[in-house]
Amino acid sequence: MASPENDEEQKQPKLFSAIFIAVVGVALFSFISGQGLNAGTSVYVDRLGGTATFAGLTGSVFSAAALVSRLVAGPMADKRGRFIVMLSGGLIMFAGMVGAAVFDGLDTLLLWRVLQGVGFSATTTAAATAAADVLPVERLGEGIGYYGLGQAIAMAVGPALAIGLVAFEPPSVLFRGFAVAAGIVVLLCFACRYERHPERLPETATYRIELAKAKDESAESAKPKESRLKSFFVREALAGGIPILVLTPAYSFGVFFVSLLGATMGVGNAGLFFTLSAVVMIIIRLSSKAFMDRILPIKLFSAAVVAGIVCFSLLLVTSLPVLDAGARDIVFYAAGVFYGLFLGVALPVNQTVAVKNSPSDRWGAANGLYFMLMDVGFIIASILWGMTNDAFGFTFSLVGVLGFLVASIIVAYLAYPPFAKRREEKK
Numbered sequence: 001m002a003s004p005e006n007d008e009e010q011k012q013p014k015l016f017s018a019i020f021i022a023v024v025g026v027a028l029f030s031f032i033s034g035q036g037l038n039a040g041t042s043v044y045v046d047r048l049g050g051t052a053t054f055a056g057l058t059g060s061v062f063s064a065a066a067l068v069s070r071l072v073a074g075p076m077a078d079k080r081g082r083f084i085v086m087l088s089g090g091l092i093m094f095a096g097m098v099g100a101a102v103f104d105g106l107d108t109l110l111l112w113r114v115l116q117g118v119g120f121s122a123t124t125t126a127a128a129t130a131a132a133d134v135l136p137v138e139r140l141g142e143g144i145g146y147y148g149l150g151q152a153i154a155m156a157v158g159p160a161l162a163i164g165l166v167a168f169e170p171p172s173v174l175f176r177g178f179a180v181a182a183g184i185v186v187l188l189c190f191a192c193r194y195e196r197h198p199e200r201l202p203e204t205a206t207y208r209i210e211l212a213k214a215k216d217e218s219a220e221s222a223k224p225k226e227s228r229l230k231s232f233f234v235r236e237a238l239a240g241g242i243p244i245l246v247l248t249p250a251y252s253f254g255v256f257f258v259s260l261l262g263a264t265m266g267v268g269n270a271g272l273f274f275t276l277s278a279v280v281m282i283i284i285r286l287s288s289k290a291f292m293d294r295i296l297p298i299k300l301f302s303a304a305v306v307a308g309i310v311c312f313s314l315l316l317v318t319s320l321p322v323l324d325a326g327a328r329d330i331v332f333y334a335a336g337v338f339y340g341l342f343l344g345v346a347l348p349v350n351q352t353v354a355v356k357n358s359p360s361d362r363w364g365a366a367n368g369l370y371f372m373l374m375d376v377g378f379i380i381a382s383i384l385w386g387m388t389n390d391a392f393g394f395t396f397s398l399v400g401v402l403g404f405l406v407a408s409i410i411v412a413y414l415a416y417p418p419f420a421k422r423r424e425e426k427k
Contacts, residue, residue, distance in 0.1 A: 015143055019201065020134045022191035026086060026127045027150030029181045029188070032158045033093065034120045036181075038062065038255075040162025040174045041113070047171045050106050058113045060379065065117030067375035073122040074368020077129050081195050086126035090186040093119025097179035104172040112175075121371065123185060128367040130192055132355050134201055140356060144348045152281035152344065155274060237366035240354030241373040242415045243301070247346060247408040248377025250308060250401045253385055254339055255378075258315070261394050265318055268329050273336035280340025285348075297349050298416050304346035305409045309402060311338035316398040350412075357417050 042055035069089075077085045096115030099108070128147070135143035166174040194201050254277075262270025314335035318328050351370055358366035388397045 015135065015139050015146070017134060017201065019192055019194050020131065020143070020147075022188050023127050023130045023134065024147055024150055025188045026090075026185055026192065027124065027131075027147060028153060029150075029185045030090075030093070030120060030123045030127065031151045031154030032161065033097070033116075033178045033181045033185070034124075035154045035158030036162035036165075036178055037116060037158075037174075039159035040166045041109075043163065043166045044171050044174050045106065045109070047166065048106055054106065058109060061110050061113045062117040062120075063375055063379050065114040066121035067372055067379070069118040069121040070125055070368040070372040070375065073125040074129075074365040074372075077126045077368070078362060078365055082126045082130040082133065083189065083193050083195055086123050086130065086192060087186065087189040089119045089122025089124075089126060090182060090189050091119070093123060094179060094182035094186060095119070097175045097182050101172050101175035101179060104170055119182070121375075123189075125368045125371055127192075128351070128371070130194075132367070134194060140352060144352050144355075146285055148344075148348045148351075149282060149285045151347070152278055152285055155278040155281065159274065160271070234358050234362045234366045234369055236358040236362075236417075237354040237369045239357045239415050239417050240350040240352070241370045243408050243412040244347075244350045244354075244370065245373040245377050246404060246411045247305075247350070248374050249381035249384065250312065250404045250408070251343060251346075252378050252381040253312075253397065253401050254343075257385055257389065257394075257397070258339075261315065261319065262332060264394070265328060265332070266325065267318070267332050270332070272333055273339070276333060276336035277340035277343070280337055281344040284341065284344030297353050298412060300345055300349045301412050301416075302409055304342050304344075304349065305405050307338045308342035308346070308405045311335045311342055312398055312401045312405065314338065316395065316402070319394040319398060353416060 038059060041058050045051075045055040045058065073085050073089065092115055096112045096119055099115065100112035103112075131144065131147040132140065161177065162174060165177040258273055259270045262273065312335070314331050317323065318332045318335070323331060351367075354370040355366055384400075385397050388400060
C-alpha cells in the first residue's frame with residue numbers, strides 16, 4: 001500500500017526536462033568560463049610582464065561590462081525572447097575568447113575583457129530566466145537550486161582549469177581553452193528553443209501556463225507601452241536584489257581575497273578552501289528539494305547568514321597570530337565548508353524571492369536587475385577590500401565583512417515580501 005508521502009511525491013509536477021537540463025548546461029559552461037577567466041587573467045597578465053594594477057583593471061572592466069549589459073539583456077529577454085539573448089551572449093563571449101587568443105598580448109586585452117563580460121552577463125541573465133520559465137511554479141525554489149549547480153561546479157572547476165591552461169606556452173592557451181567552453185554554450189543554446197514550441201515543455205511549466213493565460217485574455221494587446229526606464233526596472237525584484245547587494249561584499253571577499261589571505265598566512269593549500277566550499281555547495285543544491293520550497297525564505301536566509309558569520313569568524317581567527325601552523329590550516333579549511341553552506345543557500349534564496357515576487361512577464365528584467373545589483377556589489381567590494389587590506393590589514397577587512405553580513409539579514413527582514421516571511425493559513 002502506497003504511503004501518503006509517496007502519493008504526494010507522485011502528485012508533484014515534473015522538475016527535470018530535456019530543456020531544463022540544457023539550460024543548466026548553458027549556465028555550467030558560462031560560469032566555468034567566467035570564474036576561470038577571473039582567476040586566470042591575472043596570471044596571464046603577470047606572465048606577459050604586466051602589473052598587478054593592470055590585472056585588477058581587467059577584472060573591473062569585466063564586471064562593469066557585465067553590469068551595463070544586464071540593463072539591456074533583461075528587458076531584451078522579455079521582449080525579444082530568451083533564446084536570442086542567450087545565443088547572442090554566447091556568440092559575443094566566444095568572440096571575446098577567440099580575439100584574446102589570436103591577438104596575444106596586453107594591448108587589446110581590455111577590449112576582449114569587455115566582450116567577455118557583455119557575453120557572459122547576457123547569456124547568464126537569459127539562462128536564469130529560461131530556467132524559471134520551464135520550471136513548475138510549485139517547485140521554483142528547488143529548481144533554481146538545481147540550476148545553481150552550474151555556478152557551484154564552476155567554482156571548483158573554472159579556476160583550477162584556468163591555472164592549468166595559463167601555465168602552457170604560450171599563455172594564450174588560457175583563452176583557447178575557454179573558447180571551447182563558450183562554443184559549447186552556443187551549441188547548447190539551440191536545445192533551449194522552447195518559445196516557438198511551448199508544447200515541448202512539461203504541462204506544468206510556468207511559461208506554458210502563462211502563455212495559455214495570455215491567449216485567453218484578449219485584453220493583452222490593450223496593455224499600455226512601458227517607458228524605457230520601467231522596462232529596465234522591476235521594483236518587485238528589489239525584494240531579493242537589495243539583500244544580495246548588501247551581502248555581495250562579504251561573498252566577494254571570498255572570491256577575490258581568501259586565496260591571498262591564505263598565501264599571506266602561509267596556509268599549505270589555500271585552494272582547498274574553494275574545493276571544499278564547492279563540494280558543499282553542490283551537496284546543498286542537490287538536496288534543495290528538502291527545504292527550498294518548504295521553509296520560509298527568511299528562515300533559510302537567516303541560516304545562511306549564520307553560516308557566513310561562522311566562516312568569516314574562522315578566517316578572522318586565522319588572520320591573528322594565535323594558532324600554530326597545523327591548527328591554522330585546519331581552521332582555514334573549515335571556513336571553506338561554512339562558505340559553501342553560506343553561498344549554497346543565500347544565492348538561490350534571494351534569486352527566488354526576486355523572481356517569484358515579480359510578474360512572470362517581467363522575469364527577464366527581474367533577473368537582469370538582480371544580477372546587476374550583484375555586479376555593483378562586486379565592483380564596490382573589489383575597491384573597498386583592496387584599500388582596507390593595504391591600509392589596515394586583513395583583520396580589519398574581515399571585521400567589515402562581518403558587518404555586511406549582519407546588515408544583510410536586517411535588510412532582508414525589511415525587504416522580503418509577506419509571502420517570504422510567513423505562511424498563509426491553510427483553510
